[in-house]
Amino acid sequence: xxxxxxxxxxxxxxxxxxxxxxxxxxxWLATYPLVASERARVALxxxxxxxxxxxxxxxxxxxxxxxxDLLLWLTAFDDAYGExxxxxxxxxxxxxxxxxxxxxxxxxxxxxGDVFCAALADVLARLGERAAPEGFLRVAAAVxxxxxxxxxxxxxxxxxxxxxxxxxRAMRPHTVFxxxxxxxxxxxxxxxxxxxxxxxxxxxxLESAVADxxxxxxxxxxxxxxxxxxxxxxxFGLPALLAAAEGYGLDEAFAAVCALCEAQxxxxxxxxxxxxxxxxxGAVHARAVEGIAASYVWHIGHRRxxxx
Amino acid sequence: xxxxxxxxxxxxxxxxxxxxxxxxxxxWLATYPLVASERARVALxxxxxxxxxxxxxxxxxxxxxxxxDLLLWLTAFDDAYGExxxxxxxxxxxxxxxxxxxxxxxxxxxxxGDVFCAALADVLARLGERAAPEGFLRVAAAVxxxxxxxxxxxxxxxxxxxxxxxxxRAMRPHTVFxxxxxxxxxxxxxxxxxxxxxxxxxxxxLESAVADxxxxxxxxxxxxxxxxxxxxxxxFGLPALLAAAEGYGLDEAFAAVCALCEAQxxxxxxxxxxxxxxxxxGAVHARAVEGIAASYVWHIGHRRxxxx
Numbered sequence: 001x002x003x004x005x006x007x008x009x010x011x012x013x014x015x016x017x018x019x020x021x022x023x024x025x026x027x028w029l030a031t032y033p034l035v036a037s038e039r040a041r042v043a044l045x046x047x048x049x050x051x052x053x054x055x056x057x058x059x060x061x062x063x064x065x066x067x068x069d070l071l072l073w074l075t076a077f078d079d080a081y082g083e084x085x086x087x088x089x090x091x092x093x094x095x096x097x098x099x100x101x102x103x104x105x106x107x108x109x110x111x112x113g114d115v116f117c118a119a120l121a122d123v124l125a126r127l128g129e130r131a132a133p134e135g136f137l138r139v140a141a142a143v144x145x146x147x148x149x150x151x152x153x154x155x156x157x158x159x160x161x162x163x164x165x166x167x168x169r170a171m172r173p174h175t176v177f178x179x180x181x182x183x184x185x186x187x188x189x190x191x192x193x194x195x196x197x198x199x200x201x202x203x204x205x206l207e208s209a210v211a212d213x214x215x216x217x218x219x220x221x222x223x224x225x226x227x228x229x230x231x232x233x234x235x236f237g238l239p240a241l242l243a244a245a246e247g248y249g250l251d252e253a254f255a256a257v258c259a260l261c262e263a264q265x266x267x268x269x270x271x272x273x274x275x276x277x278x279x280x281x282g283a284v285h286a287r288a289v290e291g292i293a294a295s296y297v298w299h300i301g302h303r304r305x306x307x308x
Numbered sequence: 309x310x311x312x313x314x315x316x317x318x319x320x321x322x323x324x325x326x327x328x329x330x331x332x333x334x335x336w337l338a339t340y341p342l343v344a345s346e347r348a349r350v351a352l353x354x355x356x357x358x359x360x361x362x363x364x365x366x367x368x369x370x371x372x373x374x375x376x377d378l379l380l381w382l383t384a385f386d387d388a389y390g391e392x393x394x395x396x397x398x399x400x401x402x403x404x405x406x407x408x409x410x411x412x413x414x415x416x417x418x419x420x421g422d423v424f425c426a427a428l429a430d431v432l433a434r435l436g437e438r439a440a441p442e443g444f445l446r447v448a449a450a451v452x453x454x455x456x457x458x459x460x461x462x463x464x465x466x467x468x469x470x471x472x473x474x475x476x477r478a479m480r481p482h483t484v485f486x487x488x489x490x491x492x493x494x495x496x497x498x499x500x501x502x503x504x505x506x507x508x509x510x511x512x513x514l515e516s517a518v519a520d521x522x523x524x525x526x527x528x529x530x531x532x533x534x535x536x537x538x539x540x541x542x543x544f545g546l547p548a549l550l551a552a553a554e555g556y557g558l559d560e561a562f563a564a565v566c567a568l569c570e571a572q573x574x575x576x577x578x579x580x581x582x583x584x585x586x587x588x589x590g591a592v593h594a595r596a597v598e599g600i601a602a603s604y605v606w607h608i609g610h611r612r613x614x615x616x
Contacts, residue, residue: 090398090399090463091398091463091464091466091467094459094460094463095460095463095475097456098456098460098475098478098479101453101456101479101482102478104449105453105487106507107478109478110472110474110475110477110478111474133442133503134441134442134445137442137445137446137449138445140449141412141445141448141449141452144449144452144453144456145409145413145452148405148406148409148452148456149409151402151459152402152403152406155398155399155402155403156399158399159399164418166418166419167403167406167418169418170406170410170415170417170418171406171409174409179413195441199414
């Protein structure tokens with residue numbers, strides 16, 4: 001695993017509502033049973049609840065719950081319909097995502113939809129009450145892109161998983177959901193970034209560095225778990241794709257990905273420092289993005305990935 | 309073809325900039341060559357330019373150009389990568405749409421992208437200058453959904469085209485692009501609908517009736533053209549799906565779809581009248597939606613579909 005202590009030494013700030021958020025997830029899943037296995041459910045509520053408590057340590061309980069529910073929803077959707085299941089029958093995944101398109105447009109899907117549709121409608125209704133219209137639309141777009149990322153990944157896997165590194169890198173912020181988490185920052189923490197700041201080079205570069213970091217450390221951390229789930233096949237992630245592109249062995253590829261993670265963590269830290277020093281709304285956003293980075297750094301030590 | 313004269317008798321109001329809009333499309337396609345065949349290009353510029361001049365007859369030239377370029381872009385993208393081409397290799401379509409996801413997020417796609425990416429970036433930049441942030445996000449969401457609709461359609465076709473009617477009906481507003489046209493109304497005509505009005509039952513029901521009408525009359529009008537393009541195979545559309553679901557012969561199915569179109573046209577007319585009588589922003593929106601319906605009614609007589 002990469003050594004990120006130079007850029008993100010921890011311990012990371014954590015919300016006092018961490019345990020409550022994990023408990024709320026358990027209750028939400030009692031209403032919307034998205035995860036069949038009890039063992040998976042308990043681990044997922046724990047990592048998601050304690051994770052968002054590190055993502056947005058200053059958020060109120062309702063904001064944390066909203067963020068946790070949406071992230072858990074995406075993760076459970078991916079576990080149920082994406083990855084190997086999606087690759088085995090991409091058309092079935094495409095049909096499930098089609099139902100969510102209707103829900104995202106505030107419509108009832110044909111036949112009423114499954115429990116994932118009902119759960120998504122619940123999250124979107126709460127987001128609509130909390131977020132400004134722009135914020136709502138931005139999160140909804142990110143959810144569309146995440147779901148599209150799962151469709152894209154299923155096709156890439158079905159075609160043998162030989163994706164070029166730039167294509168993988170471009171889509172990875174969506175499949176690891178960090179683009180959705182970033183879109184949630186404003187409505188969950190209650191600030192509004194002026195468009196000019198959101199589209200400025202320092203903010204975009206910081207968000208890109210954190211997005212890369214989030215995806216790649218997840219690739220490293222989930223490697224063993226995904227290899228086991230795929231019956232020993234090479235997981236679809238940066239280590240394998242970089243190995244194929246550069247002719248690396250697995251150890252070399254892991255070392256290269258670690259170095260890339262450390263470089264992006266360094267860029268992220270410098271970007272946070274620059275925006276913080278400049279003050280204003282960019283500084284507020286930099287603190288939010290710092291929490292997002294911290295939570296991805298934190299979560300790779302969780303037992304979902306064989307850690308802690 | 310259905311008899312829509314009771315609800316939409318025509319002649320429809322048309323912008324004085326109709327011919328200029330068609331000419332502007334020709335110039336835009338000289339910069340962004342999205343259509344290989346000259347014959348197809350000429351027909352597409354003509355139907356799109358004169359169509360949007362009936363969709364938004366009161367729009368200024370820049371608004372008409374924006375709407376025309378985006379609609380032509382969607383149609384050309386569908387012709388190039390969707391339909392039978394998409395069904396033959398859904399993974400290739402999924403990769404092309406992935407590039408557009410990056411463009412929709414204001415990013416450069418890996419490798420820089422093709423001419424469709426460059427053209428989409430141009431349209432989005434102009435939309436961003438014209439539209440309020442909410443309007444921009446709403447159109448961008450509709451474009452995402454349209455592109456997702458093409459992915460969905462390719463998979464449905466690849467699986468043999470045996471989609472249930474409710475699934476088809478739910479996605480059809482996206483694949484016929486009427487949801488995108490509806491999202492364009494506010495930025496192109498320069499009004500802003502309060503959220504409560506946009507989400508009110510009368511507005512939603514009117515938009516649904518017009519969306520159904522647009523999709524189904526297009527299915528009828530494009531039937532011969534699509535059957536020829538598919539080498540004689542039954543086109544993926546409401547006539548064939550309704551025939552399969554109800555055990556109809558082709559003539560019966562056509563008659564049933566005509567009756568459904570006439571019923572939705574009647575609903576649309578009643579919805580327009582109701583909103584117009586109530587006044588306020590709903591009345592402004594009803595006039596815009598009336599133009600959208602009119603343009604779909606008008607365009608089925610165009611020579612692209614063997615008409616006039």
